[in-house]
Amino acid sequence: MRLKNISLSYGMRIFKCLSEEPRVRILHLLLQNKELTISDLELILDFTQTKTSRHLAYLKNAGLVGSRRVDQWIFYYLLEEAQEIILQTFKFIQKDVHLIRDQEVYRILDSNRELAKNKIDTNPYRSE
DSSP states (O other), rough: OOSOOOOOOHHHHHHTTTHHHHHHHHHHHHHHSSEEEEEHHHHHHHHHHHHHHHHHHHHTTSSSEEEEETTTTTEEEEOHHHHHHHHHHHHHTTOOHHHHHHHHHHHHHHHHHHHHHHHTTOOOTTTO
């Protein structure tokens, strides 16, 4: 669902979410990478679990972030209706050094996962 107009109330929730650097960094990572777990966010941002959970809860309550459960994992993602306004906002700060570094850390984390998965999949001694 694409927003054409937003209410003042929804706009205020978005701007309040953008008033804290940790939430901006989380939103940027979710916008760039579609969905991440709380563990991913903790590692990338070097936050505690408590801090990460608190900011994710704030973003969920504001109607910007959703979640889905897969086994023991909870994946967080940017809600479709919030994507356009968040994308427009990030056009102005896309060259921020913190946001660039966060994305670089994500790429390393993702690359390491792919290497580990490939190693497991190609292990000749693996029992199934």
